[in-house]
Amino acid sequence: MRISTVLAHPDDAELWAGGTLLQHSARGDHIHVLTFADQGSGRRAETEAGARLLGVKCQIVDRRVLGSSDELTRRVMKFLRATEPDVVITHWERDTHYEHAAVCRAVCRAVPRVRIDRGFPRMLLSCDTYGSLGLDSVFQPTLYIDVSSVFESKLAALSAHASQGPAWWIEMAKTLGALHGLRSGCAYAEAFLELAILGQKRSASLLPNVARAIATATGGITAQSGPRLPPSQPQADPGSRPRTRRPAPAPASAPSDSGPLSPAPGRGH
Numbered sequence: 508m509r510i511s512t513v514l515a516h517p518d519d520a521e522l523w524a525g526g527t528l529l530q531h532s533a534r535g536d537h538i539h540v541l542t543f544a545d546q547g548s549g550r551r552a553e554t555e556a557g558a559r560l561l562g563v564k565c566q567i568v569d570r571r572v573l574g575s576s577d578e579l580t581r582r583v584m585k586f587l588r589a590t591e592p593d594v595v596i597t598h599w600e601r602d603t604h605y606e607h608a609a610v611c612r613a614v615c616r617a618v619p620r621v622r623i624d625r626g627f628p629r630m631l632l633s634c635d636t637y638g639s640l641g642l643d644s645v646f647q648p649t650l651y652i653d654v655s656s657v658f659e660s661k662l663a664a665l666s667a668h669a670s671q672g673p674a675w676w677i678e679m680a681k682t683l684g685a686l687h688g689l690r691s692g693c694a695y696a697e698a699f700l701e702l703a704i705l706g707q708k709r710s711a712s713l714l715p716n717v718a719r720a721i722a723t724a725t726g727g728i729t730a731q732s733g734p735r736l737p738p739s740q741p742q743a744d745p746g747s748r749p750r751t752r753r754p755a756p757a758p759a760s761a762p763s764d765s766g767p768l769s770p771a772p773g774r775g776h
Contacts, residue, residue, distance in 0.1 A: 514607075557668060658694070
């Protein structure tokens, strides 16, 4: 599998998706990170140090590009065409940080064009944000990734960004990781919102260690096929335990609605 992240700041990969990237790197997947930093700043060295700890390849672009939507979109398209990802991770459009939101908009402009031309990516994910709070709404994940086994390594990579006062960010990572873990039945998790690409969403089974898929009002995460993409088969959570349920009265011929990704009742956050 090939995963590319497009995130505004050098420590964003570690903060919002570090555990997920660590797990994919450990299993031999190809991980590429595109981020932005001021020329000549010490953050470039920190970025490279964090990337080594995550086991990913990193590309750093001059931060001034963030001020031009057209140039930013062009850079993102070039990066995606070069890295050929199955999965793209970026920010949330309702993020309260203007540079996060700008990067998300550029990715959302670039991805459909690359998909039409090249047939990839297959999945587009938005990551969490500060306190899971957006400009006018709460971040509502559609999938959680269990990162319990690599959480300490995620924090170590985040610590590489010494100029940013990592102690504060580490505490936020612990708080959000534990919250998402509580919601999904593990110690620590990272949360993502799947975005549609040209009217399609992929199954959560495309990613390993999916702790829980949260069904949305439109049917949740589903396996869908396209003209160039074979459908993926949903997989049950390997960490789940069988449960005994008392069936509701129903005619003997009523079909069963159970399944590994069956829609669950809606939840508030």
